[in-house]
Amino acid sequence: MTRLFNDPAAFADEALEGFAAAHRRWVRPVTGGVVRAAATPAGQVAVVIGGGSGHYPAFSGLVGRGLAHGAAVGNVFASPSAQQIRSVARAAHGGAGVLLMYGNYAGDVLHFGQAAERLAADGIDARTFAVADDVSSAGPDESAKRRGIAGDLPVFKAAAAAAERGLPLDGVVRAAERAGARTRSFGIAFSGCTLPGADHPLFTVPDARMAVGLGIHGEPGIGEEDLPTADEAARLLVGTLLKELPEDVPGPAGQRAAVVLNGLGSVKYEELFVVYRKVAALLGDAGVEIVDPEVGELVTSFDMAGVSLTLTWLDEDLEALWRAPADTPAYRKGALDAAAPDTAVRPETPVRPETAPLPDAGPPPAADASRHAARTVLAALDAVAAVVAAHADELGRIDAVAGDGDHGIGMLRGSTAAREAAADAHERGAGAGTVLTRAGDAWADRAGGTSGALWGTVLRSLGTALGDRDTPDAVRVSGGVTDASAAVRRLGGAEVGDKTMVDVLVPFADALAAATAEGLPLAEAWDRAATTATDAAAATARLLPRMGRARPHAEKSLGTPDAGAHSLALITRAVHGALLDHPHDHH
Numbered sequence: 001m002t003r004l005f006n007d008p009a010a011f012a013d014e015a016l017e018g019f020a021a022a023h024r025r026w027v028r029p030v031t032g033g034v035v036r037a038a039a040t041p042a043g044q045v046a047v048v049i050g051g052g053s054g055h056y057p058a059f060s061g062l063v064g065r066g067l068a069h070g071a072a073v074g075n076v077f078a079s080p081s082a083q084q085i086r087s088v089a090r091a092a093h094g095g096a097g098v099l100l101m102y103g104n105y106a107g108d109v110l111h112f113g114q115a116a117e118r119l120a121a122d123g124i125d126a127r128t129f130a131v132a133d134d135v136s137s138a139g140p141d142e143s144a145k146r147r148g149i150a151g152d153l154p155v156f157k158a159a160a161a162a163a164e165r166g167l168p169l170d171g172v173v174r175a176a177e178r179a180g181a182r183t184r185s186f187g188i189a190f191s192g193c194t195l196p197g198a199d200h201p202l203f204t205v206p207d208a209r210m211a212v213g214l215g216i217h218g219e220p221g222i223g224e225e226d227l228p229t230a231d232e233a234a235r236l237l238v239g240t241l242l243k244e245l246p247e248d249v250p251g252p253a254g255q256r257a258a259v260v261l262n263g264l265g266s267v268k269y270e271e272l273f274v275v276y277r278k279v280a281a282l283l284g285d286a287g288v289e290i291v292d293p294e295v296g297e298l299v300t301s302f303d304m305a306g307v308s309l310t311l312t313w314l315d316e317d318l319e320a321l322w323r324a325p326a327d328t329p330a331y332r333k334g335a336l337d338a339a340a341p342d343t344a345v346r347p348e349t350p351v352r353p354e355t356a357p358l359p360d361a362g363p364p365p366a367a368d369a370s371r372h373a374a375r376t377v378l379a380a381l382d383a384v385a386a387v388v389a390a391h392a393d394e395l396g397r398i399d400a401v402a403g404d405g406d407h408g409i410g411m412l413r414g415s416t417a418a419r420e421a422a423a424d425a426h427e428r429g430a431g432a433g434t435v436l437t438r439a440g441d442a443w444a445d446r447a448g449g450t451s452g453a454l455w456g457t458v459l460r461s462l463g464t465a466l467g468d469r470d471t472p473d474a475v476r477v478s479g480g481v482t483d484a485s486a487a488v489r490r491l492g493g494a495e496v497g498d499k500t501m502v503d504v505l506v507p508f509a510d511a512l513a514a515a516t517a518e519g520l521p522l523a524e525a526w527d528r529a530a531t532t533a534t535d536a537a538a539a540t541a542r543l544l545p546r547m548g549r550a551r552p553h554a555e556k557s558l559g560t561p562d563a564g565a566h567s568l569a570l571i572t573r574a575v576h577g578a579l580l581d582h583p584h585d586h587h
Contacts, residue, residue: 051102062330067156110453185309189205208226256288258294
């Protein structure tokens with residue numbers, strides 16, 4: 001259980017605020033996360049890491065000299081938004097470019113990729129690198145689909161130590177790629193984790209059993225076995241990783257490896273040491289020389305009872321990067337030279353983030369007709385937020401069947417932020433298009449995660465299609481929904497049949513286009529399309545997921561609809577209600 005919290009939706013923000021207050025010697029808060037207390041030395045590449053909350057010491061606890069220059073921190077188990085990442089990267093940039101690093105999850109890939117594009121538009125050279133070390137989540141022939149778990153640490157550290165050496169951005173990226181290619185992890189768990197405010201864990205493990213091959217977001221394991229002794233657990237972890245060596249490692253004998261035995265949240269240090277003594281013996285028997293092992297909590301999953309083993313097979317250069325000194329709140333190694341006087345910590349660092357919002361010029365001019373139509377947009381967004389709030393717990397439960405259970409809380413944060421941003425824009429005289437685009441930006445920024453990025457895209461596509469010049473007609477609204485459908489598929493990479501929101505969005509857009517082409521008024525056309533959406537969402541129960549966090553647990557989700565598909569269907573029906581209530585703001 002997570003016992004100490006206030007409002008569950010504020011948990012991640014309050015945890016970050018407290019973390020920054022407790023570690024002023026190392027970090028200072030900025031919008032979206034934290035950066036080093038001392039500025040990045042001029043001409044040094046900045047390594048900015050990030051991901052959801054709930055993994056401490058990853059990600060904020062790994063910011064400091066010799067490791068990350070900044071960390072973007074999302075909501076619990078949800079990637080930070082592109083805007084958060086951009087904000088942290090701008091604060092950490094030392095003039096030599098930025099490498100954005102994260103675990104290989106759909107939401108992180110989307111948001112860090114978008115952030116890199118925005119940084120490029122800001123004139124900052126930004127590259128991205130996803131850590132994909134979990135051998136249980138995909139086979140060696142599909143290693144690019146693997147999740148990032150505790151292998152984050154050695155890969156982040158290799159890149160950061162290369163940056164500390166003064167290597168240019170290309171050299172820092174190469175260090176990350178080399179470490180990533182030679183890092184493998186495998187994990188087991190004895191109980192799931194419980195999110196703040198939830199009354200049950202995201203998954204359960206039967207008594208005297210363990211889940212094998214789990215992620216770091218409360219996803220269930222790939223399989224189940226009898227509960228092992230500590231020595232049996234060590235044999236399983238070591239045996240699994242020795243079965244799959246990097247291509248350029250002929251065999252374990254004579255190799256040197258960085259070893260991380262990681263506790264996932266509620267396995268105690270003494271238990272980890274009992275397991276590690278056997279891990280060390282087994283690796284020794286295989287002829288592996290262990291270099292600077294780490295035993296403890298490094299990448300966690302809230303209060304999950306579990307343990308993972310990570311091996312990074314070292315060459316001379318990777319060994320030097322792994323052994324290089326580091327000084328962060330949660331990870332310290334060796335001794336660093338004294339910091340130059342001009343990088344001394346500023347004692348007056350505020351506890352709350354230094355916010356430097358981009359200047360807001362107010363909404364662009366809009367025709368009266370569009371401002372009038374914006375009332376319907378606002379009513380529709382009110383209806384969206386209300387239906388999400390009413391179903392948030394149910395959406396979380398559906399998502400927990402094969403995913404990480406955060407869909408309800410993410411949708412709640414996103415839809416609430418969208419409604420507030422829309423109300424603000426409407427009050428200041430914005431047209432329908434601007435109200436929607438501001439709502440989309442707010443949704444993506446507050447929700448984070450894959451669904452945040454995709455819903456931001458849906459609202460922005462609609463806003464672009466509607467514009468601010470006149471009253472939107474049914475054909476133009478339908479065109480905007482069709483654009484949104486195409487944009488979501490382009491951004492997320494999913495197609496119909498992959499068991500995602502796309503399985504509802506595409507038939508909804510097609511049905512709306514067909515109905516408006518027949519000349520039906522918007523409310524009637526939308527009603528017909530919403531019925532199609534409801535049927536399509538129910539039909540996802542028969543599908544196996546081929547994308548995202550649910551993919552490794554495909555069979556578990558059979559019989560349950562996709563959470564994103566279900567929430568979209570609920571929303572289409574709720575918006576129909578708003579259209580009926582405002583019949584004169586559209587034609």
